[in-house]
Amino acid sequence: MSAKKELFLYELRTTRWFLLIGMIWALLVTLAQYICMIGFFPAMSGPDEMWMVEQMESGALFGVSLYRTLGPSMLLAPAVLGLMACFQFRDFQSKRKREYMMALPFTQKEKFMMRAGVGYGIVSLVSLVMGTGVMIVRLSFEHDIVKRNMLRPDYVAALSGDTPWHTLRTVFLVWAMLLAVYSVYVLAESVVHVSVLATIMGLGVMVAPAVLYFVVVYNNLSTVRLAGIGVKLYEHLSGKFVYCGILGGSALGSFRTDNYGVNARYPGNWIAIFVLLIAIFLICTALAYLAVRRMDPARMGMVVSQKLARNVLSLGISVCAATCVWGFLFEMTSYHYFDSGLSNAARAEVWGHIALYLALWAASVFGLYLLCRKLLKITH
Secondary structure (H helix, E strand, O other): OOHHHHHHHHHHHHHHHHHHHHHHHHHHHHHHHHHHHHHHHHHOOOOOHHHHHHHHOOOOOHHHHHHHHHHHHHHHHHHHHHHHHHHHOHHHOOHHHHHHHHHOOOOHHHHHHHHHHHHHHHHHHHHHHHHHHHHHHHHHOHHHHHHHHOOOOOHHHHHHOOOHHHHHHHHHHHHHHHHHHHHHHHHHHHHEOOHHHHHHHHHHHHHHHHHHHHHHHHHHHHHHHHHOOOHHHHHHHOOOHHHHOHHHOHHHHOOOOOOOOOOOOOOOHHHHHHHHHHHHHHHHHHHHHHHHHOOOHHHOOEOEOOHHHHHHHHHHHHHHHHHHHHHHHHHHOOHHHHOOOOOHHHHHHHHHHHHHHHHHHHHHHHHHHHHHHHHOOOEO
């Protein structure tokens, strides 16, 4: 048996249970979509047919049904993919395992490429099985979907936003999102040499943009704009949550509407979302590859051995933590400024309040940054 085949089989054995979980998920999505479709049409065949159409908001549109099937399960995808990456990269958790892996006739680059390739292959295979099953169900009910939606007053507009192409587009979007999520974990595991901590940090990287958006835009900017501060900035950022929460499933939510189903509300931005997900996948994979190539085996006992990665992670952790704490306190202590109107004196007081909290935020970021740098240099 060749060395590369042996390495491939080793990585496949490590992830076999996650491959099984993924296949079960793909089949369950297909089955749930089939059950949902056969439940739509008999229920709409009685004398109260039009009432059922109104109650369902979207008639028998396939896209809405697919969104409702995928939505809850996609929230679990980051957790499952994080566990898979943790199992794949757990070899360097102890000194004995590190020494054993170093003794094998494989370079760091070969082991990384095989691990990442197996992980991306599992994600792609599961997405292919899920997409194939969903498309088979879609084509099986195509005649019924057209027939039942003819009862809608907006028949043409509704079906034009829910074609088989739209279903295929959603499948590709799910595939790109799973690739992007897994690539973030691959990067985290390549930089942080404690697998459990790397998984937590990878999850934090995905959640942080959405949390910061909520704190800064929905809490802080929405408060200070009452005093006429940052109004244009708030208006510009208020509709951008889909991009901040893109790795948490917001990409699917952005395409849902009450009347025209998945993909109809934003007919143009699906391309930008897909490109962003693929860019995240490529950038994270490239950075992980560079981190592995520059890895010093003598320093792999440190939590984060590379100085640049340690500085970036420390800065990110400190900024997120300080923003959440001081952003929450700023919101709690700001509303009373707007009780007496928007006079110039009140507005000046608001600016002073903002300056105080920015100074406290900056001091907290600096202190946490120094602390995180020391913690990430600990040898395990």
